[in-house]
Amino acid sequence: xxxxxxxxxxxxxxDAPSVPGGADPEEIAVIDxxxxxxxxxxxxxxxxxxxxxxxxxxxxxPIRLDSDRDVLAFNASLPxxxxxxxxxxxxxxVLATFKLTERPGAGECGQGVxxxxxxxxAIEDGKITEWRRAPxxxxxxxxxxxx
Numbered sequence: 001x002x003x004x005x006x007x008x009x010x011x012x013x014x015d016a017p018s019v020p021g022g023a024d025p026e027e028i029a030v031i032d033x034x035x036x037x038x039x040x041x042x043x044x045x046x047x048x049x050x051x052x053x054x055x056x057x058x059x060x061x062p063i064r065l066d067s068d069r070d071v072l073a074f075n076a077s078l079p080x081x082x083x084x085x086x087x088x089x090x091x092x093x094v095l096a097t098f099k100l101t102e103r104p105g106a107g108e109c110g111q112g113v114x115x116x117x118x119x120x121x122a123i124e125d126g127k128i129t130e131w132r133r134a135p136x137x138x139x140x141x142x143x144x145x146x147x
Contacts, residue, residue, distance in 0.1 A: 023087035023094045027123045031096050032084045034128065039081030041104030047071040051127035058133045074131075080109035082117065093120040095134060 017032050030049060037045035050071045055062050058077075065071050081103030088095045096119050100112045122130035 017084060019084055019087050021086040021088040021095075021097075023089045023096075026126070027094045027121070028084070028087045030123050030126055030128065031087060031094065031121055035082050035084050035098065038075060038078065039083070039101060039103050041106070043072050043075045043105075046075045049128050050131075051124065051129050054127075054129050054131070056131045058131075062132075076106075078103075079106050080112050080117075081106070085116070090120065093122055093130070093132075095120050 017028065019028060019032075034046055034049040037043075037049070047068060050065065052068070052071070053064050053066045054071070055064055056074050057063065063074075065074055081101040082098035083101060084096060085099050086097035098117050098119070100109055100115050100117055102109045102113060116136055118134040118136055120130070120132045120134045121128055
């Protein structure tokens with residue numbers, strides 16, 4: 001399954017876009033900032049949105065990112081860019097829905113362009129502490145994914 005997102009800057013996101021779902025505007029701003037940085041191909045800015053250590057889970061068992069190099073590698077592994085279209089408060093997580101796009105320097109998003117992908121984010125003090133791939137609506141959840 002294809003996924004990807006993006007970010008911008010490297011910290012507390014700025015102004016939150018207006019997206020449906022009712023999530024906290026400050027958390028939306030972080031997710032949107034990261035999404036925009038990744039979509040622009042700015043891996044360093046995207047990495048700046050992550051706290052160390054952080055946990056990522058992209059259809060895999062949870063992986064702990066302990067260094068800037070780990071976070072850069074994770075962001076580089078995402079083949080698509082994305083546009084944030086919805087952000088829902090799910091308690092500890094914000095469940096974000098994205099429309100996938102191409103992104104510079106990532107190779108090919110291919111048939112993923114235009115599809116939706118969902119990710120559950122845990123955010124503390126303006127930084128992503130957990131990034132977990134979530135199943136798309138109507139799809140069965142893979143092992144370990146947030147629904």
